[in-house]
Amino acid sequence: DIQMTQSPSSLSASVGDRVTITCRASQSISTYLNWYQQKPGKAPNVLIYAASSLQSGVPSRFSGSGSGTDFTLTISSLQPEDFATYYCQQSYSAPATFGGGTKVEIK
Amino acid sequence: EVQLVESGGGLVQPGGSLRLSCVASGFTFSSYWMHWVRQAPGKGLVWVSRINSDGTSTSNADSVKGRVTISRDNAKNTLYLQMNSLRPEDTAVYYCARAIAVAGVAHFDYWGQGTLVTVSS
Numbered sequence: 001d002i003q004m005t006q007s008p009s010s011l012s013a014s015v016g017d018r019v020t021i022t023c024r025a026s027q028s029i030s031t032y033l034n035w036y037q038q039k040p041g042k043a044p045n046v047l048i049y050a051a052s053s054l055q056s057g058v059p060s061r062f063s064g065s066g067s068g069t070d071f072t073l074t075i076s077s078l079q080p081e082d083f084a085t086y087y088c089q090q091s092y093s094a095p096a097t098f099g100g101g102t103k104v105e106i107k
Numbered sequence: 108e109v110q111l112v113e114s115g116g117g118l119v120q121p122g123g124s125l126r127l128s129c130v131a132s133g134f135t136f137s138s139y140w141m142h143w144v145r146q147a148p149g150k151g152l153v154w155v156s157r158i159n160s161d162g163t164s165t166s167n168a169d170s171v172k173g174r175v176t177i178s179r180d181n182a183k184n185t186l187y188l189q190m191n192s193l194r195p196e197d198t199a200v201y202y203c204a205r206a207i208a209v210a211g212v213a214h215f216d217y218w219g220q221g222t223l224v225t226v227s228s
Contacts, residue, residue, distance in 0.1 A: 032213075043219060043221055049212055049214040050214075053209065089152070089214070091214060094157075096213075098152040098153065098154070099151070101151045
């Protein structure tokens with residue numbers, strides 16, 4: 001199975017900050033990488049698919065980049081509603097695997 | 108509006124069984140692959156099982172292989188997960204999720220609200 005490693009596992013940031021979360025795959029996955037946001041008690045929601053494509057309805061402050069083994073999710077200006085946990089997920093090969101998550105907290 | 112509504116979770120003793128259901132609406136259910144993903148309390152997301160659109164192909168995670176069966180009834184727009192020989196480590200919120208492929212890359216674009224399975228004596 002492909003292992004997905006996210007860093008950091010948590011971070012504290014202020015409204016308006018630029019936030020970057022990284023995800024590393026244990027082998028090359030091209031751009032078969034998706035990002036999800038999950039708020040407490042809720043189901044995940046897809047933000048970015050295929051490494052850099054913004055899901056319809058997702059604010060443009062979210063962006064994704066990377067290919068191969070290294071990927072980033074960037075929030076250009078953190079908003080109050082963005083405090084949540086973020087997960088990367090690879091769909092290059094079965095089984096689909098997720099990173100351990102990055103919890104974004106209020107500073 | 109796409110909706111996925113899970114049910115069937117609850118408290119079960121170790122070694123017991125449960126059948127989870129996920130009723131879909133707002134889209135052509137029979138056209139999509141469907142998955143189950145679980146999340147243990149305070150932990151991350153783990154893929155469990157998937158089924159293709161017509162139900163002829165399934166796959167399960169190693170952690171549940173031989174103990175779970177995924178199935179679907181396209182006439183009823185319903186996805187199922189039959190879980191047997193349950194263990195305490197199966198305790199989790201179970202989500203059903205719709206998979207879609209865009210430019211060849213699959214992702215989960217809609218999720219249900221989840222149903223909690225608790226395995227405890």
